[in-house]
Amino acid sequence: MVITTILYMFVLHYVWRKRWYFILPFGIFLIIDLYTFSSNALKVPSGGWVAILIGPGFFILGFCWFFGQLRLRRFLKNHAATTGLKMLPARLGLLVQNSRQNSRVSLSDIPILFTANRSEPDNISCSDSDSNVDFDTHDSGTLPRVRSFVQLVESVKIAPSSVTSFNVELSNSNTNDVISAVVTPGVACFLTISKKHTPHVFESFLSHMHSVPQVIIFLKIEHTKRAIINNNQRLTVKVYGDNIYHVTALYGYTEYRIKPFEILLLARAQHNVPIPDNEFQVTVFVSNETIKILTIGWRSWIRRWPLYIYSVLKSLYPGAAVNIELNPENTISIGILADLD
Incomplete structure (x- = not known):
């Protein structure tokens, strides 16, 4: 949640072009997240490390x-x-x-x-917006x-067995x-x-x-x-x-x-x-x-x-x-x- 809050504040400033006086009130959520993180950090040795290990694992797969x-x-x-x-x-x-x-x-x-x-098509775009x-x-x-x-x-002529190359006659091309x-x-x-x-x-x-x-x-x-x-x-x-x-x-x-x-x-x-x-x-x-x-x-x-x-x-x-x-x-x-x- 700490990382999410920080990223959201950066999005507000660099993407949505919000002023700092509009972003600073969101620091309250950052304080709450830091308080929650510090209280949960004590649980890492007793089993909290499993969740920390799963997170980077999914990140590696996604990357x-x-x-x-x-x-x-x-x-x-x-x-x-x-x-x-x-x-x-x-x-x-x-x-x-x-x-x-x-x-x-x-x-x-x-x-x-x-x-x-056979003619070259004109003014036809091959771009795709998907x-x-x-x-x-x-x-x-x-x-x-x-x-x-x-x-x-x-029709295509069947070549004899001694001929190993596939060759088809094309006229004017x-x-x-x-x-x-x-x-x-x-x-x-x-x-x-x-x-x-x-x-x-x-x-x-x-x-x-x-x-x-x-x-x-x-x-x-x-x-x-x-x-x-x-x-x-x-x-x-x-x-x-x-x-x-x-x-x-x-x-x-x-x-x-x-x-x-x-x-x-x-x-x-x-x-x-x-x-x-x-x-x-x-x-x-x-x-x-x-x-x-x-x-x-x-x-x-x-x-x-x-x-x-x-x-x-x-x-x-x-x-x-x-x-x-x-x-x-x-x-x-x-x-x-x-x-x-």
Whole structure:
């Protein structure tokens, strides 16, 4: 309480810009806290040391988590890129054939996707204002933009067994900034923590699998201060292009064991999102961030011990899948190996 009172007085002066004559009366609380602290200090040898030991323990865990998250976000900003949802249809090269916002359709009614002319979008911002995206306050606050575009191909030739390299012919394009991909049937649901850009698990899936799902859904779970949220107030659906959806689902603090497929069925009933009746036709993709601590250089000894604790805490935290009940038969975990120093 002594530390809390002192911090509160500093907040009054440096944050709220209060005068000293307004802050000095709070010194009465400081005197009371010091009196209470001195009386309880006599109990430290007889068992009060346990509480003193627990306090620094939780402080160390909190500091290691904050330090590890800071390093992880810096790694993702340097080695992983995301795409703004507004520019995602142009990047994927998808032409909008018709609008499905006002008509109820099924997966079989989804139009065939065609390749659009590749062009650089103008005046599209990739910045995100979500508080849990960036921890570094010294950067510009914008996310790294994806420089690659996707070229949809109708078929891929099967290479002979003697050929070990994977080589796909691309016409009129540079292989460094073009990802060849095919449209695959089905619904892909990617868990995300952002409302403005694609999650890293989607970029990893696209670059490794060279596949564009027929229906792409980005699902964000938000927990509110209310106990229970009614179904008519639960969902917010945004449509990007003709087959890309961002679904934000609100849940109260008493609601747990959230099932993504039930959210998608509710989105189909309220917003005409093309979701099949069979749950196994929907694949849920979650991220799995594996932490690897670099041990190069003597200076890494100072930063190494909090990262070791952070790696243990990170392995126990489900990330975007917290409080979500996933079906293991239609859930795919895509990992990211983060080298932290």
